[in-house]
Amino acid sequence: MAASIAVISMSKIIKPIWGGRLATTAKVLGPTVSSRREKSTVGQIIPPPAKYGGRHTVTLIPGDGIGPELLNHVKELFRFSCVPVDFEVVNVSSATEDDINNAITAIRRNGVALKGNIETLHTLPASHKSRNNLLRTSLDLYANVMHCKSLPGVQTRHNNIDIMIIRENTEGEYSSLEHESVSGVVECLKIITRTNSLRIAEYAFKLAREKGRKRVTAVHKANIMKLGDGLFLQCCREVAAGYPDITFDAMIVDNTTMQLVSKPQQFDVMVMPNLYGNVVSNVCAGLVGGPGLVPGANYGRDYAVFETATRNTGKSIADRNIANPTAMLLASCMMLDHLKLHDYATMIRNAVLTTMNETQLHTADIGGQGTTSEVVQAIMRNIQSKGPLTSEL
Amino acid sequence: MASNAWRSMLSHVVGAAKRPTVCSRSVFSRGLQTVTLIPGDGIGPEISVAVMKIFESAKVPIQWEERNVTAIQGPGGRWMIPPDCKESMDRTLIGLKGPLKTPIAAGHPSMNLLLRKTFDLYANVRPCVSIEGYKTPYTDVDLVTIRENTEGEYSGIEHIIVDGVVQSIKLITEDASRRIAEYAFEYARNNQRNSVTAVHKANIMRMSDGLFLRKCREVAESFKDIKFTEMYLDTVCLNMVQDPTQFDVLVMPNLYGDILSDLCAGLIGGLGVTPSGNIGANGVAIFESVHGTAPDIAGLDMANPTALLLSAVMMLRHMGMHDYGKKIETACFDTIRDKQVLTGDLGGKSKCSEFTEEICRRVRDMD
Numbered sequence: 113m114a115a116s117i118a119v120i121s122m123s124k125i126i127k128p129i130w131g132g133r134l135a136t137t138a139k140v141l142g143p144t145v146s147s148r149r150e151k152s153t154v155g156q157i158i159p160p161p162a163k164y165g166g167r168h169t170v171t172l173i174p175g176d177g178i179g180p181e182l183l184n185h186v187k188e189l190f191r192f193s194c195v196p197v198d199f200e201v202v203n204v205s206s207a208t209e210d211d212i213n214n215a216i217t218a219i220r221r222n223g224v225a226l227k228g229n230i231e232t233l234h235t236l237p238a239s240h241k242s243r244n245n246l247l248r249t250s251l252d253l254y255a256n257v258m259h260c261k262s263l264p265g266v267q268t269r270h271n272n273i274d275i276m277i278i279r280e281n282t283e284g285e286y287s288s289l290e291h292e293s294v295s296g297v298v299e300c301l302k303i304i305t306r307t308n309s310l311r312i313a314e315y316a317f318k319l320a321r322e323k324g325r326k327r328v329t330a331v332h333k334a335n336i337m338k339l340g341d342g343l344f345l346q347c348c349r350e351v352a353a354g355y356p357d358i359t360f361d362a363m364i365v366d367n368t369t370m371q372l373v374s375k376p377q378q379f380d381v382m383v384m385p386n387l388y389g390n391v392v393s394n395v396c397a398g399l400v401g402g403p404g405l406v407p408g409a410n411y412g413r414d415y416a417v418f419e420t421a422t423r424n425t426g427k428s429i430a431d432r433n434i435a436n437p438t439a440m441l442l443a444s445c446m447m448l449d450h451l452k453l454h455d456y457a458t459m460i461r462n463a464v465l466t467t468m469n470e471t472q473l474h475t476a477d478i479g480g481q482g483t484t485s486e487v488v489q490a491i492m493r494n495i496q497s498k499g500p501l502t503s504e505l
Numbered sequence: 506m507a508s509n510a511w512r513s514m515l516s517h518v519v520g521a522a523k524r525p526t527v528c529s530r531s532v533f534s535r536g537l538q539t540v541t542l543i544p545g546d547g548i549g550p551e552i553s554v555a556v557m558k559i560f561e562s563a564k565v566p567i568q569w570e571e572r573n574v575t576a577i578q579g580p581g582g583r584w585m586i587p588p589d590c591k592e593s594m595d596r597t598l599i600g601l602k603g604p605l606k607t608p609i610a611a612g613h614p615s616m617n618l619l620l621r622k623t624f625d626l627y628a629n630v631r632p633c634v635s636i637e638g639y640k641t642p643y644t645d646v647d648l649v650t651i652r653e654n655t656e657g658e659y660s661g662i663e664h665i666i667v668d669g670v671v672q673s674i675k676l677i678t679e680d681a682s683r684r685i686a687e688y689a690f691e692y693a694r695n696n697q698r699n700s701v702t703a704v705h706k707a708n709i710m711r712m713s714d715g716l717f718l719r720k721c722r723e724v725a726e727s728f729k730d731i732k733f734t735e736m737y738l739d740t741v742c743l744n745m746v747q748d749p750t751q752f753d754v755l756v757m758p759n760l761y762g763d764i765l766s767d768l769c770a771g772l773i774g775g776l777g778v779t780p781s782g783n784i785g786a787n788g789v790a791i792f793e794s795v796h797g798t799a800p801d802i803a804g805l806d807m808a809n810p811t812a813l814l815l816s817a818v819m820m821l822r823h824m825g826m827h828d829y830g831k832k833i834e835t836a837c838f839d840t841i842r843d844k845q846v847l848t849g850d851l852g853g854k855s856k857c858s859e860f861t862e863e864i865c866r867r868v869r870d871m872d
Binding site for chain 2: 290302306403
């Protein structure tokens with residue numbers, strides 16, 4: 113099924129004549145067209161095929177904390193706006209290993225997922241790995257992309273921030289390889305490989321070029337970790353040589369955080385290994401207004417998973433109707449863009465941003481008094497008043 | 506030089522006459538405490554002179570012993586710091602250090618690393634307090650970052666497994682974690698701080714950060730008067746840039762400490778105004794300014810001595826001389842708040858000597 117894109121995309125073009133019949137032809141011809149997918153180049157994400165005549169199926173993982181309620185709002189909004197997306201809900205509890213394997217299989221099947229954060233109880237022994245991390249590494253979602261942009265309607269200390277953060281998502285400090293050689297002495301391995309570093313650097317530069325960005329900054333600590341981060345930096349430099357139109361520079365991570373809190377406007381695109389990515393993305397999310405505002409995407413060669421950028425479970429605000437739905441809704445718009453449903457994506461995104469900036473209906477985390485449902489209702493009203501009539505779509 | 510001798514004799518006489526609070530350090534010679542001073546490179550000497558002048562105006566009963574720290578190669582080819590410096594530090598147990606230059610490809614490791622290894626400086630303490638008068642987007646910052654300084658991600662153990670695959674080892678040991686946790690809680694108690702937060706990433710690095718956390722929790726049991734919380738590194742970063750007032754004392758392993766302490770320094774205005782102290786085993790403590798040597802303004806009387814001065818104030822507090830510390834700190838903050846005499850990096854046009862003189866004047870007026 114996954115491999116029959118070529119035929120399906122053709123089917124979309126000549127759909128009016130052939131109707132849905134090509135879909136069955138594709139299923140028959142499936143295996144023979146599989147070689148097409150293997151030849152895909154890094155950065156060119158092939159959209160998953162639509163099943164049942166134009167409707168996409170997307171895996172939905174509610175997760176814990178505020179995940180389920182926010183994703184319910186997403187489903188509600190999609191239903192209201194008649195978005196041709198069906199959700200396959202897979203619940204993952206932190207307890208068993210089976211659940212996460214089911215989720216991974218579902219994502220392999222559908223190609224795209226929207227997820228909430230799955231809680232990791234760090235008091236459990238090391239054999240119980242972080243479910244989110246397991247998902248990312250099994251599906252090889254090597255690039256985590258986050259776009260931090262100052263929103264005019266949100267009061268923050270800094271303005272005019274527009275930073276794209278590309279973070280290596282599978283290796284580095286998150287390799288989960290630890291051992292206790294002697295009682296009381298624990299070693300944790302941080303792995304940096306040439307292949308993955310080249311891959312993420314390539315992704316970063318390609319994305320920068322696509323979006324018309326002028327400068328890529330690599331964040332590292334190569335003065336201390338000479339071999340590890342040194343390798344990462346070297347790979348970035350090699351890739352930078354192939355993109356002479358884009359300026360490349362490097363900055364040490366502690367200096368980067370210092371610069372981010374004093375002059376964040378100087379940064380354009382940033383690329384970095386896993387742990388520094390965690391720190392920098394959280395700092396940037398805080399600078400533009402908090403975890404409730406920024407969406408994030410995890411891209412792999414074959415799969416894409418969308419979630420909030422700072423991956424908070426939000427246990428303390430769960431089920432109280434005060435969570436900010438913006439991040440999750442913008443993440444779902446990113447997903448729609450990925451599925452090439454650009455009209456819907458733009459419609460929902462504009463509605464969300466208008467509610468945020470013009471009507472100034474804010475939730476508690478950005479200093480307002482609105483509840484989650486009020487915000488979602490306002491967005492729906494906005495779509496109704498501004499969006500095209502359903503019969504036109 | 507004669508005037509210096511005269512002044513130090515005077516201060517020693519005055520010091521003996523009005524000896525202030527008790528000092529737990531036992532090295533006393535006629536009421537004066539000796540401190541090893543390492544001026545450093547670049548702007549180091551100028552700012553050290555500035556600090557000495559201010560201390561003189563405040564009549565602090567301290568005698569300075571200046572030493573040089575240039576790596577020399579000892580027997581067996583091992584790089585080490587000059588023996589007279591080591592001897593001085595072992596005797597005085599307190600040091601004040603200016604910025605040191607690490608020449609690239611000098612063949613010897615960084616001087617800071619050498620000092621750290623020689624004296625087993627296991628805790629790096631950085632109090633970050635917003636300076637009234639030096640405007641940053643963040644006001645009311647008042648926190649302390651305590652960073653484990655010997656192991657963690659900076660163990661320096663790296664291997665190339667196969668071509669293209671590098672492994673870096675992060676080492677966490679029970680002893681080091683316990684030591685830093687104990688220091689953090691003791692610091693909190695001695696400085697009237699209310700809570701200690703351990704910063705970690707135990708959801709991902711279960712065993713290593715888990716061990717660090719367990720040790721922190723164990724030590725917290727003996728310090729019931731101090732509130733202990735745990736927070737993920739990413740949550741701390743997120744909340745720090747939105748509302749830094751919610752943090753008090755933060756304790757963490759090496760890498761997170763490096764990043765967070767610089768982040769906090771950025772909140773209050775950068776490394777030019779941030780003090781820092783390194784605490785070692787055996788009672789040794791070295792206080793330093795963490796900015797660079799600024800070779801472009803060295804010798805031009807343009808340097809800002811605030812960082813070294815605030816580190817010296819930290820040193821006074823460590824030695825138990827809280828009154829002197831408060832006096833000098835107040836004088837410094839008042840000068841900056843007034844904005845009349847400020848060095849270039851603080852937005853003014855005055856010289857280093859003028860700034861120093863202004864602080865000296867305020868200190869003298871306070872008596």
